[in-house]
Amino acid sequence: MHPIGVFDSGYGGLTVLREIVARMPQYDYLYLGDNARAPYGTRSFETVYKYTLQCVEWLLQQQCPLIILACNTASAKALRSIQQMDLQRLNPTARVLGVIRPTSETIGAYTRTGNIGILATRGTVQSNSYALEINKFFPQLHIAQEACPMWVPIIENGEHEGAGADFFVRKNVAQLMAQNPKIDTVLLACTHYPLLEQKIKAALPQGVQVVSQGGIVANSLQDYLHRHPEIETQITRQGNRLFYTTDSVADFNSHAAAFYGAGVSANHVDL
Numbered sequence: 001m002h003p004i005g006v007f008d009s010g011y012g013g014l015t016v017l018r019e020i021v022a023r024m025p026q027y028d029y030l031y032l033g034d035n036a037r038a039p040y041g042t043r044s045f046e047t048v049y050k051y052t053l054q055c056v057e058w059l060l061q062q063q064c065p066l067i068i069l070a071c072n073t074a075s076a077k078a079l080r081s082i083q084q085m086d087l088q089r090l091n092p093t094a095r096v097l098g099v100i101r102p103t104s105e106t107i108g109a110y111t112r113t114g115n116i117g118i119l120a121t122r123g124t125v126q127s128n129s130y131a132l133e134i135n136k137f138f139p140q141l142h143i144a145q146e147a148c149p150m151w152v153p154i155i156e157n158g159e160h161e162g163a164g165a166d167f168f169v170r171k172n173v174a175q176l177m178a179q180n181p182k183i184d185t186v187l188l189a190c191t192h193y194p195l196l197e198q199k200i201k202a203a204l205p206q207g208v209q210v211v212s213q214g215g216i217v218a219n220s221l222q223d224y225l226h227r228h229p230e231i232e233t234q235i236t237r238q239g240n241r242l243f244y245t246t247d248s249v250a251d252f253n254s255h256a257a258a259f260y261g262a263g264v265s266a267n268h269v270d271l
Contacts, residue, residue, distance in 0.1 A: 001028050011256060020218045049078040053078065095228075117186040121148065188210060192259075
């Protein structure tokens, strides 16, 4: 196998993998969730880079010619360093891509007023990666960002349908809209957040649309493979789906279906 590797700090990347598989079921895929060290959103740049690099190295050892960092925090804090400093040493023919650039390239098409709100982890907000990338493609847009540090722990602990989730969603959405009441488009800049999408929509003013990343990243990857046959031809096509976690397999399997939309049978790996 030479599968497409998909990495996330936990379960959230499964929402991206679900959309990718729906569009391109012919390829082999290998998913790695670093659940033992999740969440990444509150960790330092140095720690996120260290953890992400270890996971990328393992995926390269599994013969992945292409790796998607389906984690906004890892994309913000580690992707550039891995691309510029490590990939040439580890495997110069492989490619590592993130989720921030494809989202930034298209988000301007969703807004009517030119005012966009971003809901993300503290690490992604502090990196300012989205504001910088969006400005390259849509310098006229006004960007407001709100860190939601409680959302990922709530989701990872299976409490996203409870009243506690309602409280924190309403709190963070209100703080985002207070920054700029003209916001008409809200980007969920964390791959966990689609599990809170209905609560987020209910907390937003009427007419404000919510954009999640799975479909955007899947479309971008499909286009990338079309433009890069030297990568596409390396990927095997047997329709295999392999799942790995750095933590409990039983816990991963019990939570993963909510993100992936189907049951999974994971394997354990120590990094």
